[in-house]
Amino acid sequence: MSLGEIAERCYNMTTSYLEVSTNSIIIRETQDAVRLTRRHLLEDVFTRWSPLNGEISFSYNGGKDCQVLLLLYLSCLWEFFIIQAERSQYDFKYQKFPMENLFSVYIDLAETFPTLESFVNMTSERYQLSLYSSMREHGTKASNMSCAFGDFLKRYPETQAILIGVRATDPFGDTLTPIQKTDSNWPDFYRVQPILHWKLANIWSFLLYSNEPICGLYGNGFTSIGGIDTTIPNPYLTESKDNRSKLPLKFQWEIDNAFKKESDEINVLAIDREDQLWLKKLGPEEYLPGWYLIDDEIERAGRIKK
Ligand code: ATP
Incomplete structure (x- = not known):
C-alpha cells in the first residue's frame, strides 16, 4: 500500500468506528476521544505546521499508544488531502496524494524484544514511515533521549513539531499539555501530544476494532x-x-x-x-x-x- 492508500484506509476505518451506534460506554467514550484528537490535529496542529513538508515528525516505537496515534494521524492526513483537493480547480480523480513517506524517529536506547523490533520494521513498511534511528544512521544505539532527538533534528532540520503518543495516565503525564515546547536543556522542538486524554480501555477498543x-x-x-x-x-x-x-x-x-x-x-x-x-x-x-x-x-x- 502507498501512503495515500493506507491513509485512506485509516480514514475509512476511523469514520466507520465513529458511526458505530452502541450502548457500550467504552465505545462511546472512545468515539469522543477520537473526535477530540482528530479536531486537535486538523484545527490546531495542521493549521500551525504543514503536514506535507517535513515540519511535523512522528515519534514511533511500535507501542500500542503511538500506533493508535499513527492511525488517527493518517486518517487526518487523508481528510486534509480531501479538503485541499476539493478546493483545487482540478477534478478529484486528477489529484495525487502529495506525500510518499512520513518522517518519524525511533529512539533505540535500550535492548528491545526481537518481536517488537520486527513489529517496528513491519509497520514502518505498512505505514510508509521513513524511520530514523541511531542504529540505522550511525550503526550504534542512542546514548540518551535528548542526544537522540538532537541527532534527529540535525538530520531533519525542517522539523518543528514531533507527535508523541503519551497519555495523561503515564508517569508524569498529568502535567503535560497537548502542545508544548521542549525544556530549555533539550533540543528545540514542539512536543505535540494529542492523545493525553485517552484511557487504556479507549486504546484497546480502537486498536482491536481497527483490525490493524x-x-x-x-x-x-x-x-x-x-x-x-x-x-x-x-x-x-x-x-x-x-x-x-x-x-x-x-x-x-x-x-x-x-x-x-x-x-x-x-x-x-x-x-x-x-x-x-x-x-x-x-x-x-x-x-x-x-x-x-x-x-x-x-x-x-x-x-x-x-
Ligand atoms: P506502551 O506503553 O504499550 O509501550 P507506547 O510505547 O506507545 O505504548 P509509552 O511507552 O507510554 O507508549 O510512550 C509514550 C510515547 O513516547 C510513545 O507513544 C512514543 O510516541 C514515544 N516514545 C516512547 N519511547 C520511544 C522510543 N524509544 N522511540 C520513539 N518514541 C518513543
Whole structure:
C-alpha cells in the first residue's frame, strides 16, 4: 500500500468506528476521544505546521499508544488531502496524494524484544514511515533521549513539531499539555501530544476494532513495553480461573465487528522464537492477552526497575 492508500484506509476505518451506534460506554467514550484528537490535529496542529513538508515528525516505537496515534494521524492526513483537493480547480480523480513517506524517529536506547523490533520494521513498511534511528544512521544505539532527538533534528532540520503518543495516565503525564515546547536543556522542538486524554480501555477498543496488526507481545500478557531488561508480562494477567472471572473481556464487539474483518482471529502477530524462550525462562505462568486489562493504574505493573 502507498501512503495515500493506507491513509485512506485509516480514514475509512476511523469514520466507520465513529458511526458505530452502541450502548457500550467504552465505545462511546472512545468515539469522543477520537473526535477530540482528530479536531486537535486538523484545527490546531495542521493549521500551525504543514503536514506535507517535513515540519511535523512522528515519534514511533511500535507501542500500542503511538500506533493508535499513527492511525488517527493518517486518517487526518487523508481528510486534509480531501479538503485541499476539493478546493483545487482540478477534478478529484486528477489529484495525487502529495506525500510518499512520513518522517518519524525511533529512539533505540535500550535492548528491545526481537518481536517488537520486527513489529517496528513491519509497520514502518505498512505505514510508509521513513524511520530514523541511531542504529540505522550511525550503526550504534542512542546514548540518551535528548542526544537522540538532537541527532534527529540535525538530520531533519525542517522539523518543528514531533507527535508523541503519551497519555495523561503515564508517569508524569498529568502535567503535560497537548502542545508544548521542549525544556530549555533539550533540543528545540514542539512536543505535540494529542492523545493525553485517552484511557487504556479507549486504546484497546480502537486498536482491536481497527483490525490493524498488533504487536505479538501484547497477545502474551504485556500491557506496556520497555527494554528487555525492564519489562515482563503484566503480573495481573496471570492465567488462572480466578483471573478469568475477575477480568472479563470487554472488547468482544470490537473483535467480532473489526474493520474489514476476514477471519475470526484477532490480528495479533506471532511472538518471536527468541522471546518465547525468554518467556519460558521467566517461569511456567501463562498470561491473558494485554487487552484483558483496562485499569490504567496497573498498566505498567510489568515495567520493572532493575
Ligand atoms: P506502551 O506503553 O504499550 O509501550 P507506547 O510505547 O506507545 O505504548 P509509552 O511507552 O507510554 O507508549 O510512550 C509514550 C510515547 O513516547 C510513545 O507513544 C512514543 O510516541 C514515544 N516514545 C516512547 N519511547 C520511544 C522510543 N524509544 N522511540 C520513539 N518514541 C518513543
